[in-house]
Amino acid sequence: MNHLIATLPYILFSLVIIGVLAYSDPRRRQLHQKVSGKTTRAGLPLAARKALAWSLALPFIPMALTGNVAGMLMYAGALTVIGWLVTEIPASVI
């Protein structure tokens, strides 16, 4: 059970990062502005978005160091599902 508990914070971390990436996505923002006619959202520079995207790989380092192979696989699966589900949320919400 320990490796499950160890993986959970990383999964929550990925949820936050993917949420921020979706929120600051230029095409999504463009779409939202087109629909709502509002220009309320602040974007992120491309370099910051790239850094955020790469940060999703960071949890693999502690998991590899602790030999938590199951956690790595689970994190990769969760990343996939979270990415899809967050994207499915309408642009007006995120």
Place this chain on the structure above:
Amino acid sequence: MSNVTESQPRSKAKALLNLHSWSGIALGMLLYAVIFTGTVAVVSDEVGEWSNSNQHQQLLATQNVDEVLSQLAAQTNSDYLEEISAYEDHRQNLVFFFHTHRQNPDGVMDEYGVQYKVNANGNIVQQQEGFGSDIYAQDDSYALSRFLVSIHTELHLPAPWGLILTGMLGLAMLIAAVSGFMMHRHLFTDLFTIRKQRDGKSLKRDSHTVAGTWSIPFAILLAFTGSFFSFATAFGLPAMAIVAFGGDQEAMMHTLVGEQQHKSKAPQPSASVNTMLSDAVSRQSAVPTFIAISHWGTESASMMAFFMPSDGEVGFAQLVYNATNGDFVEFKPQVGTVPSTGSVIMSLIYPVHFGTFAGFMSKIIWISLGVASCYVTVTGLQLYAFRNEKQASGWRWFSRLCVWGFCGLPLCSLSSALAFFVSGALVANQSVWTPLAFVLAAAMVSILALTVKSIVRLQNLLLASNGLLCLLLPVIRYLTSEFGWLQAIEQGNVSLMFIDAVLLLCSGWCFHRIYVSSEAKQSNTNDADAIVHDESLNDTAGVAK
């Protein structure tokens, strides 16, 4: 010259699109069936527990296995003492199968012997003699989970054709995933974008692309491992037996499993199974899923305890004991006698494919991956149907086929679960009624698909039936077992609550879809009325002028 260089990538993209479309269209519906039932197969153990309103009691650790085994061995034909497997079933019995190996009527090497089911009090509740495959196929406690898993693995087609077909479906999924990845030019820029249509619905193409893009790594992984399973059993092992072992499958299995072919049958009392079991439990901090004892009561006696992946690991663990003195011998590799990369890979394939490596949490993630893959298949086929329907009305049958398959398969699966409970309550043969209900439901759905003219009405009808069955099944399960949520909470029976909750959630989703569909219809009707009203006003104004 520039036209030539521009047309090359365009023609390549077109070729990839064709490859992607046809690999999906040709086998898409069957692929959906395999993915949907695969998603259910991830929780096949939980479905088994839920369908029997049971929770594993870890009887291998709590019962006096040694005493029961000795009593049963004394009353069993000595030929069947060659191998004894023991595990706990879904009805709180310990199952002992004393067997030897023989060719079954299909010409396949099979286990043959006598199976005893022993309850928690040590009494034999059932005794059967025959081939292992036949006994397992008639075991009512596994009727529902076995039926659903069998659709996933071989679509209920005779061997080896079912395995070959599912292997091909895995390859089709692999081709679709890779070609989809290669042909999409804005893969990362479109990763978060789902455009909306004028009526507010998501654009089908975007829904398909986004779900497909996110799930590509796992689609490739699951398609590859699935194809490996199918082809290894249907082609790989028989081919290996012919090439490397001159057709001797038994010799091949001895090499792969790592057992000596010729063992001494000289009698010698065996060590206590309880001692070996408690040692295995302390080493793995878990109770084995099953144990297999070879050559019980001889000087070649050995015991193997099989464990699901332990903390942080992905592969299975197999502990081998010398059953003459009870000493621990080794952690046995999955393949062969010495640790190897091939053995590690082999031990990873099953847990990675079914997500059984980290208990419930990994299973929930794998179910979500299955749902994402189902969604990609559904939106892909719907997209094709939608595009062709717009171009030619003769393609409406394809939309109908999509509704028939996408809503029909869950309905048939739910019907088989309903039949499982009802036949159990009527003390009928659950192994017969479970698949029969599926076939009857499939016939009903087909008749409806052919007779109901409006596709929307057909879809709503099937969704309503799905929703109703999802709502009814937990109630029927409770009525037939009298095992409710309060007892489940008291006993910590997570599987039962999880499946019940998922069914209720699915029911809510079905009725929500019907509501959304009726709202959209209402809105379309209002729009049409408004247009007619505007036109009549214009006409009146024209007449007045």
